[in-house]
Amino acid sequence: MDASVLAEVTGSTAAIGYGLAAIGPGIGVGLVFAAYIQSTARQPESSRMTLPYVWIGFAVIEALALLGIAFGFIWAGSAS
Numbered sequence: 001m002d003a004s005v006l007a008e009v010t011g012s013t014a015a016i017g018y019g020l021a022a023i024g025p026g027i028g029v030g031l032v033f034a035a036y037i038q039s040t041a042r043q044p045e046s047s048r049m050t051l052p053y054v055w056i057g058f059a060v061i062e063a064l065a066l067l068g069i070a071f072g073f074i075w076a077g078s079a080s
Contacts, residue, residue, distance in 0.1 A: 015072075017072055018068060018069050018072045021065075021068045021072075022065060022068070024065075025061050025062065025064060025065035025068075028061040029058060029061055029062070032054060032057040032058055032061065033054065033058075036050060036051070036054045
């Protein structure tokens with residue numbers, strides 16, 4: 001096999017970029033829910049007070065992930 005054939009990349013690399021960028025929100029969501037579970041285990045009576053903050057944090061993290069995929073499609077479209 002020729003070395004140039006092995007190094008050839010075809011198609012859009014935006015999908016690879018977003019796949020790598022999705023690692024951050026995945027870790028962030030895991031940290032948010034892990035902190036909630038830990039705080040509820042330490043002080044169960046505060047679970048009702050902290051639950052709205054969990055969903056707000058989850059929504060912000062997911063919004064950033066959606067912005068990442070939107071920018072990936074925008075930049076992939078402008079490069080053509």
